Amino acid sequence: MQWLLNLPIVLWRRLLLLLQGLGALAALIGSGIAALFGKGGTAAGRIGAALTSPTGQRRVFALLRLVQPNLVLNRRTISSYENNGITALATRRADVIDILSRDDDFGVVYAPRMKMITGGENFFLGMQDTPRYTRDVSNMRLTMRREDVPVIVTPYVEAKSADIVAMLPGVIDVPQALTQPVAAGLLDRYFGTPGPSEAAIAEWTTLLFWYLFIDLQADPDLDARARVAAADFRAWLDRHIAARRASGEIRDDVLGRCLAMGSADMPGMSDLDIRNNLIGLLIGELPTLSGTANLALDELLNRPEPFAGACAAARAGDDDLLAAHIFEALRFRPLNPVVYRRAMRDTTIAGGWLRRRRIRxxxxxxxxxxxxxxxxxxxxxxxxxxxxxxxxxYMLWGYGMHTCFGAHINRAVLPAMLKPLLARPNLRRAAGARGQIDTDGTPFAQHLHLEFDS
Structure with missing residues (x-):
């Protein structure tokens, strides 16, 4: 009889799917008409901007979930990684989870570009479920321990963020003054890899994250810049590892633990292995933390009631409620709206359902x-x-075997980083364009000016 009790819930959810899809269709038509007759740029550009905005993306996905939940296009959407020119887009949660759980059917694609960055070796984020993947992940989990988060990571971020905000005269450029410096400082304090300067480590990691995960069309200019950045990054990190080992200094940071494991002849922990694993981890840390922090903040600023709730939670020291506001904001505005894979063999999505699709x-x-x-x-x-x-x-940093390796750090750091700023009285956007995110030609927020009462 349980099925009978669940029937009203099932019917209601199906009705909601229908209403959500139809509402999205009406909204898309309205925004398309507005863009068609709008001002500035071409009509095609305005329509494209409307569809790719955060709200536009959610509407497109709502419509697809209703009418074509697994859309297959005979169109090449990615040029940076090898594929057969066919693209499938899965939009329902059950199918997304299924795809990201079937690693033998849907493999990661990043290996060629990771090998360019390291000068020849892959990083475990670009590996299938192999013995080497297990070895490298296990080694790095021994160096990046979950218990480090409340003992080392969160206290550092709380103190650093509070010090920065306390020095502000009532105005802040959030990425430049807060999120990038805190993320870069964490690379020094926790990872033991400060870079030759904060600016250099921020530039390298941001550019190489862009190259690995966002440059889907193989931009030749970006490729050239990434190759220079990768060579500089490798050279600096090789020197830094050699200097740390030669110094005999014992530091309880990620690099120090790696060196100790290497000295004990742990398989997969030669200095070259350490360098390659650290490059992969550092590329994921700074752009992810700074990027998501600014997206969450911007989304909250667009929503007066949730923004007020987040600020009140920050002032009251209610860390759980503050975190809930931040991660709900990121549900509306994740750093990556899709996770892409390549079919390793002929297979099927949503087998046994009407939405079933064959994938070549x-x-x-x-x-x-x-x-x-x-x-x-x-x-x-x-x-x-x-x-x-x-x-x-929440599925903010992937799902399954290749979930972001630092997801537990992200979960702790983002609220701790933003808390002192959100606690400032009368926090608000600066006037005009300064108060909006400026990516400065990159995929990430580089400027976002806010003001508050001193």
Whole structure:
């Protein structure tokens, strides 16, 4: 009889899927008409901007979840990684989770570019489930321990962020003054890899993250810049590792633990192995922390009531409520709205369902984590901003075997980083364009000016 009790819930969710999709269609038509007759740039450019905005993306996915939940296009959408010119886009949560859980069917694609960055070797984020993957992940988990987060990582971020905000005269350029310096400082304090300067480590990691994960069209100019950055990064880190080892200094940071394991002849922990693993981890740390912090802050600023709630939680020291506001904001605005894989063989998505689709070997498969977090078949009241959602709702840094290696650090650092700023009285955007995110030609926020009462 359980199925009978669940029937009203199932019917309601299906109705919500229908209403959500139809509402998205109407909104897309309206925004398309407005863009068509708008001002500035070409009509095609204005329509493209409307569709690719955060709101536009959510509307497109809502429509696809209803009418074509697994869309297959005979179109090459990614040129930077090898594929057969076919692209599939999965939008329902069940299918997204299925794809990201089937590593033998849907493999990661990053190996060629990771090998360029390291000068020949892969990094475990670009590996399939192999013995080497298990070895490298296990080694780095021994050096980046979960217990470090409350003991080392969070206290550092809290103190550093509070010191920065306390020195401000009532204005702040958030990426330049807060999020990038704190993330870069963490590379020094916790990883033991400060870079030759904060500016250099920020430039290298940002550029190489862009090259690995965001440059889908193989931009030759970016490729050239990435090759120079990668060579400089390798050279500096090789010198830094050699100097630390030669000094005999014992520091309880990630590099220090790696060196100790290497001295004990741990397999996979030669100085070259250490360098390659650290390059991969550092590329993921700074751009992710700074980028997501600014997206969360910008999304909160766009929502007066949640923004007021986040500020009140920060002032009251309610860390759990503050974190709930930040991660719910990121549900609406994740750093990456899709996770892409390549089909390792001919296979199927959503087998046994009407939405079932055959996927040919070497097709690119895009699993939309953004869409999955708004699927009314799985997420209650998905369109509302709610701070009572279980953590399992969120798919902010991937899913499955290749979830972001530092996801537990991200979860702790983001609220700690933003808390002192959100606690400032009358925090608000600066006037005009200065108060909006400026990416300065990159995929990440480089400027966002806010003001508050001193």
């Amino acid at each position: 070997k070497d097709s690119i498969v895009m699993a939309s984590n953004l869409s999955a977090m708004f699927d009314p078949l799985a997420i209650p009241d998905p369109a509302r901003f709610r701070t009572d959602r279980p953590w399992e709702t």
